[in-house]
Amino acid sequence: MSEHSQHSVSAIDIRKIILEQSNRAQVGHIGSALSVADIIAALYGNILRIKNPFDSCRDRFVLSKGHAALALYAALYLKGWIEEEQLNQYCGNGTLLGTHPEHAVQGIDFSSGSLGMGLSIGAGAALAARLQNSSRRVFVLLSDAECNEGSTWESIMFAAHHRLSNLVAIVDLNGQQALGYTDQVLSLTPLAEKWRVFNWDVHEIDGHEIMAISKIVNQLNTTDGMPHVLLARTTFGKGVSFMENEIKWHYLPMTDDEYKQALKENGVA
Amino acid sequence: MxxxxxxxxxxxxxxxxxxxxxxxxxxxxxxxxxxxxxxxxxxxxxxxxxxxxxxxxxxxxxxxxxxxxxxxxxxxxxxxxxxxxxxxxxxxxxxxxxxxxxxxxxxxxxxxxxxxxxxxxxxxxxxxxxxxxxxxxxxxxxxxxxxxxxxxxxxxSKNTRTFIPGLEGRFEIGKLQMVCDGHDLLFITTGTIASEVVSAMALLREQDVSCAMAVLASINPAPVGCLIDLLKRFPIVITVETHYITGGIGSLVAEILAEHGIACRIVRCGVKQNVGGITGSQSYLESFYGLSAKTLVDTALLSLRESTGI
Missing domain, CATH: 3.40.50.970 (Thiamin diphosphate (ThDP)-binding fold, Pyr/PP domains)
Structure with missing residues (x-):
């Protein structure tokens, strides 16, 4: 904990933790977590206004693509909200840190894991903030495949109809889903136009450019107007060459050699 | 309602x-x-x-x-x-x-x-x-x-007319509400179908059958203690609900009878078959699925006959 006492949240550290913990626990979802490492770093490093996880005025965050939970745990650890001992029990029997997030963990606002639910919860949280005259904002990180879910579009309509400008959706457009590439499974194209005609404020961004993500979000008008969506182009498995854009890394744990190679590519000897 | x-x-x-x-x-x-x-x-x-x-x-x-x-x-x-x-x-x-x-x-x-x-x-x-x-x-x-x-x-219920005499608006979480007491058999019911049970009991009374009736409105948490005490007093319990007979209060009562080894026969009245396309009014359909007062009377009399062997 002491080495992170300054609470800096870097994508390098997030990636390192993702690799270390998924190797130690011998579980998958590695590529999905790596895909959002930079977005999570931007959120927890520069964007989310959270004095402490219990402050009722804090910004809310919904990791709708719950299978990237390890990236979130890494950020919560780097923020000092979960202990190193807890992180090191990732996927351990009797612990709360599974491969999908649990709200009982300090710093996690909502449990998730079933796709297509997070945006509705986020819209409710944004509506709550408006009703309470709070300036807090709500961020929801979705996978591109969650746009397959009809319920996501129910929430998209609701948020636009009620002009929930304090709601920011970020879609991790890595172009992959569990069994294939999104273009081949169920095409979302043209996704930006879809959100736009549903009356959202659409921004197409590079999901690995932390400073650019932070800059755009901090310039959004979250007090009036349309809800916002960042369509963030990302690379599945980003940062580990043999995982990038490979479907199997949705599932597989690493072998020892793969782990060594992955660490090496991320600057860890 | x-x-x-x-x-x-x-x-x-x-x-x-x-x-x-x-x-x-x-x-x-x-x-x-x-x-x-x-x-x-x-x-x-x-x-x-x-x-x-x-x-x-x-x-x-x-x-x-x-x-x-x-x-x-x-x-x-x-x-x-x-x-x-x-x-x-x-x-x-x-x-x-x-x-x-x-x-x-x-x-x-x-x-x-x-x-x-x-x-x-x-x-x-x-x-x-x-x-x-x-x-x-x-x-x-x-x-x-x-x-x-x-x-x-x-x-x-959307029906605002149902009124169960003797219930007097009572409700308590995790408890049963007794509507009337008797000794030959016990009805346990939930929802507005309770009014058919009230009518059935009046008809049974004419035939000298003494019935008790309890309303089970707090389904979860279930009134387990109340049910155990009550069920021990009766040879037969008839559960009545507008629900498939699987999973509703009939199942709940059966679970309690079995788990506590209570010697009371259960007869579950509810919708027993997969509902087809038959249409009709609420009362027609409740009757069609065996939940009218008249059918409940027949069920009660048959159950008593079977139990006593007469």
Whole structure:
């Protein structure tokens, strides 16, 4: 904990933790977590206004693509909200840190894991903030495949109809889903136009450019107007060459050699 | 009963600003008193029940007490997984108000019937399930449970005329309400079908059959202690519900009988077959599925004959 006492949240550290913990626990979802490492770093490093996880005025965050939970745990650890001992029990029997997030963990606002639910919860949280005259904002990180879910579009309509400008959706457009590439499974194209005609404020961004993500979000008008969506182009498995854009890394744990190679590519000897 | 619900909700909302009401585009000639009194706290979310439960989850985390309203299958079955992962898993105070238990929406057809809602929700120990037998009991139940910390499902009738004499609006969470006592057999019922049980008991009385009747409105938590004490006193219990016989209060009572080794025969009255396309009024359909007072009398007499061997 002491080495992170300054609470800096870097994508390098997030990636390192993702690799270390998924190797130690011998579980998958590695590529999905790596895909959002930079977005999570931007959120927890520069964007989310959270004095402490219990402050009722804090910004809310919904990791709708719950299978990237390890990236979130890494950020919560780097923020000092979960202990190193807890992180090191990732996927351990009797612990709360599974491969999908649990709200009982300090710093996690909502449990998730079933796709297509997070945006509705986020819209409710944004509506709550408006009703309470709070300036807090709500961020929801979705996978591109969650746009397959009809319920996501129910929430998209609701948020636009009620002009929930304090709601920011970020879609991790890595172009992959569990069994294939999104273009081949169920095409979302043209996704930006879809959100736009549903009356959202659409921004197409590079999901690995932390400073650019932070800059755009901090310039959004979250007090009036349309809800916002960042369509963030990302690379599945980003940062580990043999995982990038490979479907199997949705599932597989690493072998020892793969782990060594992955660490090496991320600057860890 | 829905009128009583809305009037009670307005009364509660005047005291507590945390209460908000969401509807999935239903509640014509019912929700207006709330919508007109609290326009800022009323949301017609459109025909989008999954989103409605998600919204309620987000609202509840921030301290609100959201009531969500629809016809039972759209309030419970369509968004079931949202209910499970949202209000139940987080233990948030979301109130799911389902109107139309059983076949109340008669002519509207099977899509509108509520025949398995208790069964599916009863598998979740984290949700309170309340099915009042008349409007007075509904009002008491709503007043006694509005402030519970976890989620509640109210299975309400749209029929405001049902009145169960002897119930006197009593309700207590985790308890049974005795309507009358007797010694030959025991009826346990839930919801407004209780009125058919009342009629059946009057007919049985004419034949010198002495019946007890209990209303089981607090389905979860179940009144286990009350049921054990009561069931031990009777040779036969007849459960009556407008629900498939699997999963509802008949199943609940059978579980208690078996687990506690109580020597009491159970006869479950409910919808026994897969509901087909037969249409009709509520009373026609309740009769069709064997839940009219007359059929209940026949069932009771047959059960007594079988038990006594006469």
């Amino acid at each position: 829905r009128t009583a619900f809305v009037e009670t909700l307005v009364e509660l909302a005047q005291k507590d600003p945390r209460i908000v009401l969401l509807t999935g585009d239903l509640g014509f000639m019912a929700l207006e008193p709330f919508a007109e009194t609290f326009p800022q706290r009323f949301f017609n979310v459109g025909v989008a029940e999954q989103n409605m439960i998600g919204l309620a989850t987000g609202l509840a985390e921030a301290g609100f007490i959201p009531y969500v309203y629809s016809i039972v299958p759209f309030a419970v079955l369509r968004p079931y997984e949202f209910i499970r992962n949202g209000p139940i898993h987080h233990q948030f105070p979301v109130r799911i108000v389902g109107v139309g238990g059983g076949v109340e929406y008669g002519h509207q057809g099977v899509s509108h019937y509520a025949l398995e809602d208790i069964g599916v929700l009863r598998t979740q120990s984290g949700v309170t399930i309340i099915a009042p037998a008349d409007a007075n009991q509904a009002v008491t139940a709503i007043r006694k449970t509005w402030n519970l910390p976890g989620p509640v499902f109210y299975r309400l």
